[in-house]
Amino acid sequence: MNNFKIAKTKKGFRSGILRTSHGKIHTPFFMPIATRGSVKYLHNDDFAQLKNEIILSNTYHLYLKPGLEIIKKAVGLHKFMNWDKPILTDSGGYQVFSLKKMRKIKEEGVEFKSTYDGSKHFFTPEKVMQIEETLGSDIMMVLDECAPYPCDYAYAEASSAMTTRWAVRCKKAKKKNKQLLFGIVQGSIYKDLREKSAKELTALNLDGYAIGGLAVGEPAQEMYKTLDVVCPLLPEKKPRYLMGVGQPEQILEAVRRGVDMFDCVLPTRNARHGFLYTKLKLAKDLSKVKYNILRIKSAKFAKDLKPLDNTCSCATCKSGYTRAYIRHLLSVNEPLAMRLCTVHNVHFYLQLMREIRYNINR
């Protein structure tokens, strides 16, 4: 049974539906990030208006806090966080990269030092599967190593080969249930390593394929080149996920190359820093996306009683909150500022994806 159906393709773009045990998701889509079980500052009331169909959460962080016992008792992450739509869980592979001072990689797995109390935890592919099964996410990611950039060939070769071996172990360890398991293509910016990784993972017949190890500091052109190498090698009928990307134009470029899924901290983190996306303009032929950046903390907005973006239909812009007010809230660290800005930026990203889908299906 196939849980992914492509309804329409157009010059490399594809649009369809991904089905999970908590509902369907229209592709291509963007996942807001809820690392520790919450999209920072957002309430379910906000999601009701944003209409996002999925969120992303994190194995490493949830395992450390609050720990699996309470999540098991709550009968899974969905119930625990009161979210009944799909969840994708990242495996901790990115933490291999981002917490490089606090971990050791071995063939067997990764030893992490907790960022909370320094305690040691050993993550093997098998253990990660067990954790993700306890969390009950709809889409589980295999444990991988997200290699840094720049990365020499020998390291990238060894690292991506190990990621593939870990994927084999993940698949073996996975119980037969409705959770989907995605593999992760690695290989840094090296064409042959990416090809090898893609081919070997494809042979495992996983439920979907992610492209990892990008957006770690390489030039955007390297990212696009890598997509050009990898996407054609991935099975057409399986969803493709570009991890951690990215800026709106990068998302468009990736969708153009056949990617279906995205996640990125930019809209949420930037919102907290008063860096707001406005004036979304997507060309009908999907040739380009334009937008403005509004740095709401700038002094020039101190007396500006206009909404953040008069072309935006998000709850923040539609309900009368002004630039001057939001700037004020941000400058005195009022949590409401974070919420208003996060709603706005997440809406921008979801709107971008809606318009991309609309123009593919048109």
Add this chain to the structure above:
RNA sequence: GUGGCCAUGGUGAAGCGGUUAUCACACGACUCUGUGGCAGUCGUAUCACGGGUUCAAUUCCCGUUGGCCACC
């Protein structure tokens, strides 16, 4: 009124006869890509005013102005 102490970015503080005048916070400009509300880069001072000593004064001396303390 008399005596003492003090005056350094927006704020609070270092500093020393020769420095690119240091730090924190704030402010302003940037950065942020499978999230630590984080972190970083850069910018912002005619060292209260006037005079003197000195090769050289933010630094030492005198005066002015302002502030704090004590005493009458």
